[in-house]
Amino acid sequence: MLRSMYSAISGMKVNQVKLDVTGNNISNVGTTAFKGSRVRFQDMLSQNVSQALGPGRNTGGVNPRQVGLGVQVSGIDTIVSQGMMQPTSRNLDVAMDGTGYFVVARGPLPDSNAGGISVDQASHTMSGGNFEVSFTRDGALALDHEGNLLTSDGYRVMGYALRENGGTNADALSIDYNANGYVNFVDSDSEYGLINSGNLVPLRIPDSVHVKADNISAQAKEMNYTGSADKSIFDTDNTKSGMEGYPTIKTDGVFKGKKDINIEVKYTDKDKDSATDDKGWMVFINGKNTYIEAATDVDDSNIDSSTILNADEKAALKDLLNGSKITTTAPDETKMETDKTKYSWSFNLRAEGDKKIRSFSIEKDGILKAVLDDGTVSALGQIATASFKNPAGLTKLGKNMLQNSANSGQPILRSGIGSDPAYDNGDGYGDMLQGMLEMSNIDLAEQFTDMIVTTRAFQAAGKMISTGDEILQDIINLKR
Numbered sequence: 001m002l003r004s005m006y007s008a009i010s011g012m013k014v015n016q017v018k019l020d021v022t023g024n025n026i027s028n029v030g031t032t033a034f035k036g037s038r039v040r041f042q043d044m045l046s047q048n049v050s051q052a053l054g055p056g057r058n059t060g061g062v063n064p065r066q067v068g069l070g071v072q073v074s075g076i077d078t079i080v081s082q083g084m085m086q087p088t089s090r091n092l093d094v095a096m097d098g099t100g101y102f103v104v105a106r107g108p109l110p111d112s113n114a115g116g117i118s119v120d121q122a123s124h125t126m127s128g129g130n131f132e133v134s135f136t137r138d139g140a141l142a143l144d145h146e147g148n149l150l151t152s153d154g155y156r157v158m159g160y161a162l163r164e165n166g167g168t169n170a171d172a173l174s175i176d177y178n179a180n181g182y183v184n185f186v187d188s189d190s191e192y193g194l195i196n197s198g199n200l201v202p203l204r205i206p207d208s209v210h211v212k213a214d215n216i217s218a219q220a221k222e223m224n225y226t227g228s229a230d231k232s233i234f235d236t237d238n239t240k241s242g243m244e245g246y247p248t249i250k251t252d253g254v255f256k257g258k259k260d261i262n263i264e265v266k267y268t269d270k271d272k273d274s275a276t277d278d279k280g281w282m283v284f285i286n287g288k289n290t291y292i293e294a295a296t297d298v299d300d301s302n303i304d305s306s307t308i309l310n311a312d313e314k315a316a317l318k319d320l321l322n323g324s325k326i327t328t329t330a331p332d333e334t335k336m337e338t339d340k341t342k343y344s345w346s347f348n349l350r351a352e353g354d355k356k357i358r359s360f361s362i363e364k365d366g367i368l369k370a371v372l373d374d375g376t377v378s379a380l381g382q383i384a385t386a387s388f389k390n391p392a393g394l395t396k397l398g399k400n401m402l403q404n405s406a407n408s409g410q411p412i413l414r415s416g417i418g419s420d421p422a423y424d425n426g427d428g429y430g431d432m433l434q435g436m437l438e439m440s441n442i443d444l445a446e447q448f449t450d451m452i453v454t455t456r457a458f459q460a461a462g463k464m465i466s467t468g469d470e471i472l473q474d475i476i477n478l479k480r
Contacts, residue, residue, distance in 0.1 A: 003047075003067060005468040010070030011461035014041055017073055018454045025442050026451075033096075033137035033400060034440035035078050036447075042074035078392045083441040085433065094139035094362055095438040098430020100385035100414065101402065102139065104155035105131035109148075109202060112178045113161055116199035121423050124413045126200065131158075135386060135411065137438055138400035147183075147206035149368075153399050156202040159366065160382040160416035166192030172212055173197060174381050175204055185211040185355070188369050188379040196382060196416025203381045205360055209372060213255045213352040247281070247294055247331045249347050256322045257351040260374060261286050265294050265328060266344035281330035285317055294330040364431040367417060385429055386411035 018039040028034040049065035085095050096102070107130050110116050117129035126133075134155065141157060142150050149157040161175040164186055172184040183206045186194070247265045264284040268291075281294035291308050292298055303309070303317050333340065355372040362368055366383035388394065393408035404411055415424045 002468045007070040008461040008464035014071050015454050015458040022451050029442045033438040036442045040075045041071050044070045044072050080391045081441050083439040085436045086439050092141045093437050095433045095436040099387050100429045101135035103158040103384040105133045107131035110177050116201035134401040136400050147204045149203040158200040159203040159384045160196035162194050162379045164190040165195040185209050186379045188377045195418030208354040208356050209378050214350045250327050252325045255349045256324045257320045261320045261349050264346040267340040294328045298326040362434040385414045
């Protein structure tokens with residue numbers, strides 16, 4: 001038999017594989033974040049007709065005489081280049097612009113945050129947890145009726161729970177699975193900054209966020225200064241609990257009111273209906289003209305004794321305070337200019353309760369932020385991302401899911417916000433773009449060209465078999 005026929009058969013086989021890969025690429029041209037593949041060929045073992053000979057005294061060297069025995073597939077590579085961005089205007093669509101894969105998982109919700117996936121801050125590896133972890137770049141996310149953040153196939157989107165790095169609210173986790181996944185208020189603009197919990201847990205975007213009551217036991221540093229006093233009234237060396245010259249506003253422990261209240265201290269006329277010039281520092285609660293002197297405590301007794309408020313207003317203020325007492329003092333008048341009407345101070349006290357989420361956003365670093373019905377912004381968590389030493393070595397599972405293999409390397413997790421700067425690797429990852437999806441990286445012009453070349457190569461290999469058949473026919477006809 002002719003060796004050329006078997007070589008042609010191998011050529012038809014490998015080109016058929018290449019056509020299969022090209023067909024798969026073309027069929028997935030519209031698949032979100034799809035990464036195309038290519039096929040590489042290599043020659044098979046060559047049969048030696050004669051070995052190479054070195055040069056002698058009388059003759060030169062002779063090259064080896066070899067007959068190739070065909071072709072075989074040397075590799076099918078995944079091309080992990082970036083796909084183009086497609087705007088969708090959907091707030092749950094997220095595209096990864098640059099390095100990184102979303103970490104998703106299947107499994108029951110943990111009983112506690114410690115039951116999530118543990119992340120080593122130094123090595124950025126993950127371990128533990130009762131989850132079947134996969135990876136994807138398909139950011140078409142969705143919510144279920146409980147507010148769990150999921151992929152389109154129901155995989156849980158994993159991320160870091162967050163908390164404030166100081167202050168009276170520092171013990172509140174944004175997602176607390178110790179309390180059945182309760183979502184707590186975490187001030188995204190906290191002066192202390194944000195810090196991650198260290199474990200990966202399923203993320204949530206619920207209908208409302210639980211806000212803990214304020215616990216103010218020292219001078220309120222957040223009091224707003226609206227005057228134009230000499231700068232010397234400020235605590236420039238940060239050695240005092242408040243600001244020098246400012247009034248003191250504090251409560252006796254946790255604020256027990258049912259609603260948020262605003263407390264304001266300003267210089268005004270105590271009795272604007274009186275002909276007497278009776279001015280001084282007064283306390284206003286939620287804009288109500290309580291006209292309580294700033295040097296006294298605000299509680300049920302002096303609200304009852306107020307001659308300015310009617311019965312309904314007194315009842316409303318008592319309901320706001322709900323057993324709490326607010327201690328206030330007047331500011332130091334010696335620190336101010338003559339016109340005291342230029343000065344006023346205010347402070348907001350939050351009550352215990354749930355606040356509805358108006359809208360939410362996904363920042364470039366993956367932090368989920370929710371705007372509440374009172375205008376405050378709460379951090380809900382941070383979407384986790386991972387990278388690999390060899391992303392082309394990931395195993396495709398279907399449904400846009402990937403799994404690490406022996407040659408891809410272990411996933412390297414992106415550091416959460418507030419991580420130790422010595423180990424923070426966040427700058428090495430791409431940005432998350434809300435309202436966009438990553439398109440397939442397939443170039444149709446390139447695929448059609450490959451298809452034409454592969455088809456012709458397949459036809460040529462088939463022609464070689466036909467030619468070999470004709471030669472064999474001629475040999476058989478020699479007997480006639």
